Amino acid sequence: MAMIRKARVSVRARSEATMISDGCQWRKYGQKMAKGNPCPRAYYRCTMASGCPVRKQVQRCAQDRTILMTTYEGNHNHPLPAAAVGMASSTSAAASMLLSGSLVSTDHQHGLIINSNDFHHDLAKSTHHHPLSNFSPSLASLSASAPFPTVTLDLTTHNNHNHRPNQFHHQQMPLSQFHLASSNSPTLPSNILTLPHLFSNHQTQAAAASVSSETISAATAAITTDPSFAAALVAAITNIMGNTHHQSHNNNNNNSTTRNSSDNKNS
DNA sequence: CGCATTTGACCTGCGC
DNA sequence: GCGCAGGTCAAATGCG
Numbered sequence: 043m044a045m046i047r048k049a050r051v052s053v054r055a056r057s058e059a060t061m062i063s064d065g066c067q068w069r070k071y072g073q074k075m076a077k078g079n080p081c082p083r084a085y086y087r088c089t090m091a092s093g094c095p096v097r098k099q100v101q102r103c104a105q106d107r108t109i110l111m112t113t114y115e116g117n118h119n120h121p122l123p124a125a126a127v128g129m130a131s132s133t134s135a136a137a138s139m140l141l142s143g144s145l146v147s148t149d150h151q152h153g154l155i156i157n158s159n160d161f162h163h164d165l166a167k168s169t170h171h172h173p174l175s176n177f178s179p180s181l182a183s184l185s186a187s188a189p190f191p192t193v194t195l196d197l198t199t200h201n202n203h204n205h206r207p208n209q210f211h212h213q214q215m216p217l218s219q220f221h222l223a224s225s226n227s228p229t230l231p232s233n234i235l236t237l238p239h240l241f242s243n244h245q246t247q248a249a250a251a252s253v254s255s256e257t258i259s260a261a262t263a264a265i266t267t268d269p270s271f272a273a274a275l276v277a278a279i280t281n282i283m284g285n286t287h288h289q290s291h292n293n294n295n296n297n298s299t300t301r302n303s304s305d306n307k308n309s
Numbered sequence: 310c311g312c313a314t315t316t317g318a319c320c321t322g323c324g325c
Numbered sequence: 326g327c328g329c330a331g332g333t334c335a336a337a338t339g340c341g
Contacts, residue, residue, distance in 0.1 A: 070314055072333055085332070099332095321328070324329085 052113035052194045054103070059110070061100055066090050066118075068098065079104040091120035 061068070068086035076083045081102035088096040095116040105108035200278075 071335095073315075074331065074333095077330060083331090213335095311341095313338105313340085315330100316336095317334105319334075320332085322329105322331090325326090 048292040050115045052111060054109055054111050054194065060084075061086075061110075061112075064112075066096075076101065081107060088118060090118065094119050095218065097244050109129060 067089045069089045070084055071087050072085040073082050074085070079101065081104065083099055083101040086098045086100065088094040088098075096118050097115050099111075099113045099115075101111050101113075103111055
């Protein structure tokens with residue numbers, strides 16, 4: 043169970059669907075009741091290509107069942123479908139956004155949290171004002187405490203009493219506010235986002251460092267348009283993170299061989 | 310009939 | 326060592 047895996051990315055979004063469409067094909071291979079959550083957790087495997095190691099878990103939030111939590115693990119060993127390709131490029135942008143924020147606070151349990159609300163305010167003061175900037179921001183966090191880096195996109199509005207209060211109220215569309223920050227930051231080279239020093243993870247750094255500002259604006263538009271985009275975005279984040287790393291470690295194969303070896307042991 | 314989903318059994322790691 | 330919990334397998338079932 044505790045095999046070494048790569049980046050894990052999860053998305054919290056309000057959705058009534060059982061699963062958010064993200065451009066990939068998935069096959070359900072299991073379902074479990076998780077401790078402390080009345081809602082079952084579903085396990086899916088990517089079937090876009092045979093042997094693709096990417097898996098995802100889908101579970102509703104115990105506190106607010108309108109929130110769907112989708113967690114992606116692993117990186118695709120195949121090109122993403124057209125529907126996800128655009129997202130893929132913007133994905134790393136989102137990752138960058140998560141990681142490049144000046145508004146990072148420390149959370150003893152979850153590692154780091156980037157509050158997009160503050161982000162939003164910062165941007166409002168800046169010269170570069172995005173037309174979408176009046177959309178509701180959201181929360182994104184990155185966990186450095188896990189055995190693998192975990193990025194969490196919280197695309198829900200925190201307007202229910204179970205969560206921290208949110209100064210923004212958008213009932214319908216959980217819109218996150220990712221913004222083009224690179225060109226505004228005096229500390230960053232134009233067109234390129236860099237990661238904060240806080241993250242030593244070189245994979246994430248590599249992924250984020252290669253993101254252009256154009257990509258980011260594309261991501262901004264997409265993210266703020268469709269919550270389901272987030273899922274694809276996240277899938278792509280994992281993909282990109284993995285690709286920056288898996289030249290040296292082919293974990294895709296490792297995953298499958300691990301399973302095989304255990305099977306052999308059993309038989 | 311072929312494929313995806315369901316669901317109980319099984320495996321493995323972890324904490325006590 | 327034992328029990329628990331999370332994750333996966335695979336036979337049964339359902340559906341187009």
